[in-house]
Structures are given as C-alpha cells and as structure tokens.
Amino acid sequence: MTHLYRMAALALGLTALPVTSAYSQERQDTPSTTAADAIYCEQRRLGYWFYCAKPVPQEEPQQEKAEPVPATQELDAITSELRELKARAILYPTEANVAAYIRFQRAQLDRASLFSDVWQRAIWQDPELDYTLERPVGAVAKKQWQDARSAERDHVMARLSQRYGLFYFFSSTCGPCEVMSPIIKGVADRWRITVRAISTDGGPSRHFPDYRVETNQRARLGLEGKATPALVLWDSATKRPIPIGYGVLSADELQDRIYLLTSKEAGHDY
Secondary structure, three states: OHHHHHHHHHHHHHHHHHHHHHHHHHHHHOOOOOHHHHHHHHHHOOOOOOOOOOOOOOOOOOOOOOOOOOHHHHHHHHHHHHHHHHHHHHHOOOHHHHHHHHHHHHHHHHHHHHHHHHHHHHHHHOOOOOHHHOOOOOHHHHHHHHHHHHHHHHHHHHHHOOOEEEEEEEOOOOHHHHHHHHHHHHHHHHHOOOEEEEEOOOOOOOOOOOOEEOOOHHHHOOOOOOOOOEEEEEEOOOOEEEEEEEOOOOHHHHHHHHHHHHHOOOOOOO
C-alpha cells in the first residue's frame, strides 16, 4: 500500500514538472523588469503570477490637419452672407430676417472698426507707413508744411522768367477771360514773367493791350480744342510748350501748377 502511494506521488510530480518548466521558460523570455516597473508592480500589489511591467499606452492616431481656408475665400463668404441677409430682409421683412441682417452687419462693423484701429496703430509706430509725414493733416503740422512749400514755390517762381514765358489765349466775348486776365497779369507782374496774349476772335483785352490775333498758334503749341481762357508755358531752353490748363484759376493755383510743371517730376509730389 505504501508502495502504491509513493508511485502515485511520483507520477504527480512528473506531470507537474513540464508546467513549471514551461512557466520558468516563459518568464525568462520576457524582458527584465526595470526599477520603474518594480515600483509599479509593488504599488499595484501584484502577485507572483503577474508580470511586473507597466503597460505601454497605445498611441492615438494622429488626425490630419485641415488645410486653412484662404482669407480671400473667407472674406468672399462674409460678403456673400451679408448680401443674402440684406436681400432676405428687404424681400421678406419679417422681424427675424431684419434682426438677423442687423446683427450680422453689426458684427462686420465691429470687425471693420478693429481693422481701422490696428491700421492707425501700425502707422503711428512705423514712420515709413505714415503718409502724413509727407502731407500733414493736423492743423499745426499742415501750417508748417504749407509755409515751407510756399517758400520753395516762391523761390522757383523768382527764377522762372530766366527761362520761361506765358502764352495766354483769350476771347473778347469770353466771360471767364474777364476774370482770368487780371489774375494772370498780377502773377506775371509779380514775378516779371513775359506774357504774350493772343486773341482767338480778334477782339481786344483791356489788361493786355499789346495782344496779337491768333494765326494757328494754338495748334503749334499743342492745345486741344478752342476753349478759353487757355494758358501755355514756353520753355526757351528746350523749345517746347507746357500746357498749364483751361478756365479760371486762382493766383495760388496758377502758381502751384507752374511750380509743379517746372520743378517736380510726375509721381514725386502726391
């Protein structure tokens, strides 16, 4: 009987051996635990039959970033929605439609106000963007700019007679010519500019008694049409005419045009 018990125990031991060996082999095949894994295992109070390795979190799939909408398309969409809400409010003027249009329009006005504010701040902080440094709009700065410009213009006008003369086309029956003739004479006398007055109808001028009758001078000087009064500068150095303008001009405007046409290139005074 004792012999039978021994044989049974031996059989049971041989049966359990492969299981223990397989488990031992499996533990040897697993990566060795780190200190952090050991702490994790101890904190969790895991038993002998658990692997002491902290689970690696799975990486979440990265979502593709949407392409940004071009600003021009966004602005077009806002404009289109505003037009649609306005049309709906006009064609179907319910309280809800009108309120929706007003609310959306107010939002765009706020957006425009913000843009205007940022625009002004940018100009204040960058002198290259501030056009008022070239053409002031404030009362004090504008007065200083005008005084400096008048002084420069007067300097140009004082030397004008050395090189330029004026052709003045008038008509004895022309009402604007009666207004313009004394203005031209006053400017010419002040700066000692020679004026050659030409009558387009053969009639006289009381301000320019030494006039001449027109014999195709307008065409030779490049004047268009037959409008009077008409003024042309003659450049004796280059032998070319410089039309100044037509109609009634004030003395300041006349001098400004002469100043610009004789001393400033196009695009340098704006």
